[in-house]
Amino acid sequence: MSKINRSKALVILGKVIAGKEDYVYDDKNRYGTCRYYNEKGAPSCIVGHFFNVAKLPQYILKENNESGFASLTYKAPEVKNFFTADAIQMLQEVQSSQDLGTPWGVAVDKATNAFEDE
Numbered sequence: 001m002s003k004i005n006r007s008k009a010l011v012i013l014g015k016v017i018a019g020k021e022d023y024v025y026d027d028k029n030r031y032g033t034c035r036y037y038n039e040k041g042a043p044s045c046i047v048g049h050f051f052n053v054a055k056l057p058q059y060i061l062k063e064n065n066e067s068g069f070a071s072l073t074y075k076a077p078e079v080k081n082f083f084t085a086d087a088i089q090m091l092q093e094v095q096s097s098q099d100l101g102t103p104w105g106v107a108v109d110k111a112t113n114a115f116e117d118e
Contacts, residue, residue: 003081003082003083003084003087004054004082004083004084004087005083005084005086005087006084006086006087006090008087009050009083009087009090009091010090010108010112012050012053012054013046013050013094013108014108015053016046016049016050016053016104017046017104017105017108020104020105021103021104021105021106022103022104022105023103023104024101024102024103024104025044025045025046025098025099025101025104026101027044027045034046034047034048034095034098034099035048035065035066036048036051036061036062036064036065037058037061037062037065041062045095045098046094046095046098046104046107047061047069047091047094047095048061050091054082056082060072060076060078060079063076064076068092068095068096068099069088069091069092069095070092073088090111090112091111093107093110093111093114094107094108094110094111097110097111
């Protein structure tokens with residue numbers, strides 16, 4: 001399996017947010033950040049949904065359910081086997097925006113624009 005690059009990540013994110021562009025995530029953990037999966041084991045935050053749509057191993061997120069995506073790359077280094085560096089950085093941006101209460105569509109747009117400006 002080839003790594004998910006920024007372009008492919010955008011396609012997958014588009015599938016994740018389709019019809020949910022105005023959704024504001026509010027199922028935060030005790031640290032005020034997202035949980036990848038809810039107590040029923042269903043995807044919760046945008047990255048949890050991303051892993052589900054991309055058919056990536058969900059155990060990685062479930063074992064690190066309260067870790068931000070930035071720290072996840074250290075706690076579960078195998079994440080780097082699935083993504084290029086620019087895709088990781090973009091997912092970190094999307095998750096950070098989501099955690100600040102930004103609607104999913106805006107979070108994806110912000111992350112996309114941030115990388116186009118570089």
